[in-house]
Amino acid sequence: MKESIYQTVCPGCGIGCGLYIREDNQGAVSIDFFKSNPVNLGKLCRFGMKLPHYFSSGAFCKADEPSSMEGAIRDAAARLKGAEKVAMLSVGNTTCEEHMAFERIAKTLGSAVHTGIQAYSKLPPECHSYLEGMPFQDIEKANKIVLFIDPYVQYPLLVRRLLAAKRNNSHIISVGTKELHLADENLSITPNEYSQLGLDSNSVIITDLHPHTDANDIIQLLNLSLETGAKILTMKPFVSSEGVNRISKVKTTSKGLSQMMDEVKKGNIRTLVLLDSDPIELMPDTDETVKSLKKLDNLIVISSRKSPVNEIADVVISTEPLYRKAGTFMNTEGRIQENSGTGVTGINAMSSLNKELGSEEFEYGQLHEQVMAALTNEGQKSGYSKIKNLATAKQCTGGYVLKYLYNPFMWFNQLDDNDFVLINLNMVRSLKLKKGGQISLTSENGNIKMRYRVEGMPDGLILTARKLPIAIAGTTSVKVEGC
Amino acid sequence: MAEKEWEPKIVAFCCNWCSYGGADTAGMGRFQQPSSLRIIRVMCSGRIDPMHVFNAFLEGADAVLVTGCHLGDCHYVNGNYKAEVRYQFLEEMVKQLGLEPERLQLNWISASEGEKFANFVRDVTAKIKELGPSPLKPEGVN
Amino acid sequence: MVEVGDRLLGYATDPNVRSKGASGGLVTAVLAAALEKGLVEGVVILKRIDEYEAVPVITDDVQEVLSSGGSMHAVPVNLAKYVVGKKVAMPGKPCDVRGVIEQAKRNSVDLSNTYIVGLNCGGSMHPVLTKEMLIKMYEIDPEDVVGEEIEKGKLIFKTKSGEEKSISIDKLEEEGYGRRESCRYCDVKIPVSADLACGNWGVIGELAGNATFCEVMNEKGKLLLDTAIEAGYVEVRPADEKSISIREKVNSAMLKLGDEWKEKVFDEIPDKDRLKYYIDQFADCIDCGACKEVCPVCSCGPDSKCTMFHSLADNYKMSMYHMVRLLHLSDSCIGCGQCADVCPVDIPVTTIFRRFANPAQKNRNYMPGMDLKRPPFLEVMLK
Ligand SMILES: Cc1cc2nc3c(=O)[nH]c(=O)nc-3n(C[C@H](O)[C@H](O)[C@H](O)COP(=O)(O)OP(=O)(O)OC[C@H]3O[C@@H](n4cnc5c(N)ncnc54)[C@H](O)[C@@H]3O)c2cc1C
Ligand code: SF4
Ligand code: SF4
Ligand code: SF4
Ligand code: SF4
Numbered sequence A: 001m002k003e004s005i006y007q008t009v010c011p012g013c014g015i016g017c018g019l020y021i022r023e024d025n026q027g028a029v030s031i032d033f034f035k036s037n038p039v040n041l042g043k044l045c046r047f048g049m050k051l052p053h054y055f056s057s058g059a060f061c062k063a064d065e066p067s068s069m070e071g072a073i074r075d076a077a078a079r080l081k082g083a084e085k086v087a088m089l090s091v092g093n094t095t096c097e098e099h100m101a102f103e104r105i106a107k108t109l110g111s112a113v114h115t116g117i118q119a120y121s122k123l124p125p126e127c128h129s130y131l132e133g134m135p136f137q138d139i140e141k142a143n144k145i146v147l148f149i150d151p152y153v154q155y156p157l158l159v160r161r162l163l164a165a166k167r168n169n170s171h172i173i174s175v176g177t178k179e180l181h182l183a184d185e186n187l188s189i190t191p192n193e194y195s196q197l198g199l200d201s202n203s204v205i206i207t208d209l210h211p212h213t214d215a216n217d218i219i220q221l222l223n224l225s226l227e228t229g230a231k232i233l234t235m236k237p238f239v240s241s242e243g244v245n246r247i248s249k250v251k252t253t254s255k256g257l258s259q260m261m262d263e264v265k266k267g268n269i270r271t272l273v274l275l276d277s278d279p280i281e282l283m284p285d286t287d288e289t290v291k292s293l294k295k296l297d298n299l300i301v302i303s304s305r306k307s308p309v310n311e312i313a314d315v316v317i318s319t320e321p322l323y324r325k326a327g328t329f330m331n332t333e334g335r336i337q338e339n340s341g342t343g344v345t346g347i348n349a350m351s352s353l354n355k356e357l358g359s360e361e362f363e364y365g366q367l368h369e370q371v372m373a374a375l376t377n378e379g380q381k382s383g384y385s386k387i388k389n390l391a392t393a394k395q396c397t398g399g400y401v402l403k404y405l406y407n408p409f410m411w412f413n414q415l416d417d418n419d420f421v422l423i424n425l426n427m428v429r430s431l432k433l434k435k436g437g438q439i440s441l442t443s444e445n446g447n448i449k450m451r452y453r454v455e456g457m458p459d460g461l462i463l464t465a466r467k468l469p470i471a472i473a474g475t476t477s478v479k480v481e482g483c
Numbered sequence B: 001m002a003e004k005e006w007e008p009k010i011v012a013f014c015c016n017w018c019s020y021g022g023a024d025t026a027g028m029g030r031f032q033q034p035s036s037l038r039i040i041r042v043m044c045s046g047r048i049d050p051m052h053v054f055n056a057f058l059e060g061a062d063a064v065l066v067t068g069c070h071l072g073d074c075h076y077v078n079g080n081y082k083a084e085v086r087y088q089f090l091e092e093m094v095k096q097l098g099l100e101p102e103r104l105q106l107n108w109i110s111a112s113e114g115e116k117f118a119n120f121v122r123d124v125t126a127k128i129k130e131l132g133p134s135p136l137k138p139e140g141v142n
Numbered sequence C: 001m002v003e004v005g006d007r008l009l010g011y012a013t014d015p016n017v018r019s020k021g022a023s024g025g026l027v028t029a030v031l032a033a034a035l036e037k038g039l040v041e042g043v044v045i046l047k048r049i050d051e052y053e054a055v056p057v058i059t060d061d062v063q064e065v066l067s068s069g070g071s072m073h074a075v076p077v078n079l080a081k082y083v084v085g086k087k088v089a090m091p092g093k094p095c096d097v098r099g100v101i102e103q104a105k106r107n108s109v110d111l112s113n114t115y116i117v118g119l120n121c122g123g124s125m126h127p128v129l130t131k132e133m134l135i136k137m138y139e140i141d142p143e144d145v146v147g148e149e150i151e152k153g154k155l156i157f158k159t160k161s162g163e164e165k166s167i168s169i170d171k172l173e174e175e176g177y178g179r180r181e182s183c184r185y186c187d188v189k190i191p192v193s194a195d196l197a198c199g200n201w202g203v204i205g206e207l208a209g210n211a212t213f214c215e216v217m218n219e220k221g222k223l224l225l226d227t228a229i230e231a232g233y234v235e236v237r238p239a240d241e242k243s244i245s246i247r248e249k250v251n252s253a254m255l256k257l258g259d260e261w262k263e264k265v266f267d268e269i270p271d272k273d274r275l276k277y278y279i280d281q282f283a284d285c286i287d288c289g290a291c292k293e294v295c296p297v298c299s300c301g302p303d304s305k306c307t308m309f310h311s312l313a314d315n316y317k318m319s320m321y322h323m324v325r326l327l328h329l330s331d332s333c334i335g336c337g338q339c340a341d342v343c344p345v346d347i348p349v350t351t352i353f354r355r356f357a358n359p360a361q362k363n364r365n366y367m368p369g370m371d372l373k374r375p376p377f378l379e380v381m382l383k
């Protein structure tokens, strides 16, 4: 009847909800509520509730077998020695300490760790600190809140903060996507109309920053904030997004995930090292990504869970599941939380790898100190001035647009009951869709028939909360037909 | 062109042995069945799960009728007693929900009671016309 | 040898257990004896993390049981689901006990080998709100708290420096703190459906604070207590009339207070607004399923009527999930408050469910979780 209980943080998004993971003696995993956690009072969203599935769908490691671990490390080292055109990616889906260890290896290799967010490199560096999160309690005090995200689907534990704000008479406006039940106003406006939002210094703008965020969208909001004094809360998708982006030293030259995949495709990156970051899951177009990755000379994966990239990697160094790791996380409000676990398989593996590569070994303790120093270092915020819009790439104009509604299930390719798209009533009428019928979507990548659900949304927009094989990017032009 | 009068959608669950027969008799007889009626035949009123009733409402029924054999006449011993117990819970729930109680009705009707069936449906239809569309009716696709 | 129906005052013989215990350590000692003597294979204990946090675990280590004494008022867990499928002994507030009984009705728990030591319960508090309350109302740093106690309607906190501060629960609740809402109107304060019903009401004089009032509710309770006495883990003596009547009096006073809260919480929503109110409340639901997962009376697995007939693709005004659950719980809800505690969007799920359960249960003169005699009504009936 021996059970192990781990106090940990949900890896579903940057909110960083606290929870317990219970492991029984047969290794079965279940969740428990961590009610005294100030982030979430123990509450969890749909993804958090399904974490046992997330954790058990993995054949984590043969890490318990030292021989295979050693072999993997030696193999990885052999491949990395003398490798050219090396790139390293860690989006922040593990502990900050592991990320730090990964940074050490990067240093040994004369390379850099990218967090996959390109927007940083496109913004003046003095803006970066304005994209750091802020305490969620501040949301509750704002007199006006503008949402550029769908909190219900994307960052669910934000909903209760917004509802609390509403009880405090905050006025909530949702811009751009689906009509939100909690919003007082649902607007479909373009950036030049943002002035009509009537923001001031007691307002909060909530948006998000992830590998596929368009830098222009962020620029618009930074400018809006500059003009009105409204604060920006930038939500982030991964458990350590906030932490690793604060730690990252290469933000000004930071490569976006798509950009990296482009370079892989073109052969400008020939060796890719991944730390708990699976491009196959993270990129919008699965098949295309697999094709590109197969062109690499070396694909080395350090991973704590089973994900598709493990299948095609040359080397997989598998580490213990996230909840068993010793380590620290920083959530989007800048709160530091620590795992109760003591696992250092991942850290030790990276330490051995670093040694094999001819550099020094390291220990968890050192990394932890380094992490704490980096995370608690309050940088000076210096002001920024109005930012010029970037030249934009092709815009999907007219026609119908299929857009990804990024959410934890989508980032991690987890199955959910969401095999339908969202469309508005006008579309239902114009396509003469029947109740219980399907909508047919066609893009360059082919055709798919989907069930649909009706929502209040701008005309021409089709939203999906799961990845679809016909998608080419986060937004894809499609032709639609009723069927 | 004059606005067509609104026709409610009424879903009636009828048991195979009695009330469905009643509906049939009503149809065959001289009683005009309102176009609003949708009959769902079940083997016994005991088969009617409250879930079916919710589903009917959520899919847009303006009223739901639960019918079966007279108490004591159930062809599966006591199916209609079970239906009755469930119905009582349902009735209380519908009341608490704030849905007008007239939208959910229970009636025991034998195969020969065609007229009773017809009158029942007619009365409910008239009442629902007064009440208007159900507030649980979904918007959009129909 | 004790008898069913006996009302006793008792305590743990081990001075450590006795002093660590909430009121004499009897409960801890009884649980430990049950394990030691092989009555059960394990015991549910609350593994303490700090004053405001504990996780239920099942242990087969007697020492671990012995060191688990003390009442945690700011840990509003429900233990019922932890005993499913196990041969264990557990402590339990009335809502824990009622949950176990309902699980037993649904054949998920075998009561013949599950032993329940009931605890009287005046209510539990939400940990995060408790910390906030300490700062705002007590002006105490939550980290400095070393103990808490409820006495004569007052909530008392003790600090490291030996300081004590008390504020009346009424006052705290006026300010939105104090007990969880469901606890305020909870209608079972003495767990008469447990095997033993223990508490500190009725413990007076020199024994106050270091003895437990214990009523033997059934044969299993007798076995539990006899086992503990034989093993030398506890000592008991009959409670005198004064103790018994004080316990009764406090219980009635608490129940009366509960009724007053009921009036307040369940203010009538006009007929014409109710549907809109419920639709509006559930419109924020993000379908996490937590309210079902935690519900101590629900014994359905993941594939149940409320989940299998519900789809995220539905365009319904209210989801099938909630419709089905509102009905299924109208006869079974025990008002434990778990569902509201875990709802990620702060829907007052418990209050809503009780709005349906209160009349349904009252009309049938029925309280779930009190005995095995009456089954859930939707399943079986027919006298
Ligand atoms: C939330 C709460 C409120 C209470 N309110 C009253 C009251 O108003 N009047 C009254 O007479 N008695 C009340 N009690 C019971 C009382 O505090 C003592 O538990 C009881 O007198 C037994 O004392 P003991 O020393 O024998 O228990 P102990 O030997 O200290 O054993 C206590 C047992 O309770 C368990 N426990 C602790 N916290 C919880 C919890 N939150 N949920 C479930 N189990 C828990 C422990 O794991 C342990 O097994 C309450 C108990 C709790 C937990
Ligand atoms: S809101 Fe984010 S962190 Fe919280 S449970 Fe959901 S996915 Fe996990
Ligand atoms: S619901 Fe009742 S038994 Fe449960 S903790 Fe609250 S007051 Fe105690
Ligand atoms: S519905 Fe809620 S309050 Fe009622 S028993 Fe279930 S969890 Fe407890
Ligand atoms: S806990 Fe709340 S959000 Fe989750 S399913 Fe229940 S009502 Fe919905």
Ligand code: FES
Pocket: B015, B016, B017, B018, B019, B043, B044, B045, B046, B068, B069, B073, B074, B075, B076, B078, B079, B080
């Ligand atoms: S067969 Fe008609 S009610 Fe059972």
